[in-house]
Amino acid sequence: MTTYHVGLQQHFADFVGVRDQFVVEPYPAWTAVGVTELVAPGARVEIQAHAIVD
16 A cells, blocks of 8 residues: 655644554555645545455
């Protein structure tokens, strides 16, 4: 999972709290990247994830 954050330092703890409600063990590999802006106006986070379903 890769996440892109506007204001990474200001909002990271909030994001982790929400993530913990939906992502359970075993946790996926995760990279968080701070960016200056995203394509969607006003967006604070963009999430890229890949899943394999058996």
